[in-house]
Amino acid sequence: MKQHKPYEDMLLLYFYDELNSVDRDIFTRHLETCSRCRNELAGLNAMKTAFRQTPKTVPTPALIDRLNRQVMAKIQKSGRTKISKNILNWVNDIQEFLAGGLARPRYQLVAIGITFILGVFVGKLWLSSGLRNDPDMLANFVSYQASLTETEKEGVQKSLTNYLLHSGSVEVADLIQETPTENEDGIINVNITVAKDLSLRGGLDDPTIQNMLRYAALHDRDKSRRLHAVKLLSKTPQNSENESTMIAVLLKDSAEELRVKAMEVLRTYKINNQILDTYKTIALRDTSQTIRMIALEELYNNADENVIPIMALIVANDNNEDLRDLAQKYLDALCEAQSQTNNKQVE
Amino acid sequence: MEQQEIEIIEKIKNGDGMAFQKIMSKYGERVMGLAFHFTKNHQDAEDLYQETFIKVYRNIDSFRFESEFFTWVYRILTNHAFNYFRKSKRMSIVDPGENDYLWETLPADESCEADQATLNSSLREEIDRALLQLSPQQRVVFILKHYEGKKIKDIALILDCTEGTVKRYLFRATRKLQTILVKA
DSSP states (O other), X not given: OGGGHHHHHHHHHHHTTOOOHHHHHHHHHHHHHOXXXXXXXXXXXXXXXXXXXXXXXXXXXXXXXXXXXHHHHHHXXXXXXXXXXXXXXXXXXXXXXXXXXXXXXXXXXXHHXXXXXXXXXXXXXXXXXXXXGOHHHHHHHHHHHHHOOHHHHHHHHHHHHHHHHHTTOEEEEEEEEOOOOSSOOOOEEEEEEEOSOOOOOOOTTOHHHHHHHHHHHHHOXXXXXXXXXXXXXXXSOOOHHHXXXXXXXXXXXXXXXXXXXXXXXXXXSOOOHHHHHHHHHHHHHOSOHHHHHHHHHHHHHTOOTTHHHHHHHHHHHOSOHHHHHXXXXXXXXXXXXXXXXXXXXXO | OOHHHHHHHHHHHTTOHHHHHHHHHHHHHHHHHHHHHHHOBHHHHHHHHHHHHHHHHXXXXXOOSSSOHHHHHHHHXXXXXXXXXXXXXXXXXXXXXXXXXXXXXXXXXXXXXXXXXXXXXHHHHHHHHHHHTSOHHHHHHHHHHHTTOOOHHHHHHHHTSOHHHHHHHHHHHHHHHHHHHHHX
């Protein structure tokens, strides 16, 4: 049986006419004496005949002609300048390297490795960025990406421009006609500047106003406007969007004043796992002693099984003496409560 | 490589659109035929065709005449095919689509009887179904070998892998297809 094994691969190479002359002679001699290989070869030849007998589907010249015209039109549309051609090439190359290149047989293991390393890296970034605590923002981002095609985006842009044109608030900043050809005039780029400010009016119960406030709280460059937005939002009821905004401000904003305000707002909210997780992160890493102390207090008041290790970590390692003392106080109380519960269970 | 083809490629590198049209006319039918073998779907084959030639045009500067030009085109086509397989893991058997009239079905043997033609047509469906049961790599290798008659070393060049890898995929594909078709 073992002696026959090499002939099995030779059989397929013989069938595909890929054997060198020496191996072909060896296999031909083997074939004369081996009925098993003869039967297998007959089966393979039957398959080859079946393939030959099937009708062939071929494109008509009209189809090739139409496709070639479409290809030329796309090339002319996208590759007008050397710069844009280069950028497109880079994007394509990266895309192909990531998607296609790594799918090639040789690179499959490499692809798995890279995917794993990237996964760990992105995962670390994800956890440390606090985005984990802001799932709505991510969901919005993903759904935005998934829901609008390039054509739709272009449509939205054009509709908005038409609306602004009617309100007389648009200035043409630049007008570029891309290289015209004999048959076409070339695409025209119109760069516009929106010269007039838009204003929105509405009460705190208006969802658009609330959206703008959340946006301002997170992204406005002016600190006082961010603070004002947080204060206004504090007057609206607790909901998942407000929670996510406050958490994001608390985790990301560089101004202590704003983080304190966001913390105050969060403390008025009904506690949940997302808020508790934020307190844990803040208790360990915020730069402000005040905020960390409030976070410790909140953790103590809403303690779950993960709070004790966090308190212990601060007691053991933190540089700040006041924080260590406070954590020690809460830790003692939590341990006491825990031992009382255990005693009750024993009784 | 023919001198004439080298000159055409040089012209494309210098931005000559007419020269590129000549290349598309020369290789269009073969690229389309192969794209259809990969996808078994007219619309997807058209997309694959366009993506391949657009990529050929955009990357023509990177073609250094180190291989046959068509081997290079095949490489681009198979890379796009792998992307296609990755995107559409569930593929349907021949979907004629709106442009069915732009495709021709040639009988295997022009003298064959009507009954035989019907039988052959159903045999093709069986083969198409069997091909879709192969892994993307096995399918690509098998198609390049069976329909294009490429040598194993050329397939290795196209797929940028070793001859041993090509043999492994080809042998597995052949054995698997044989089993499937015998059952059918």
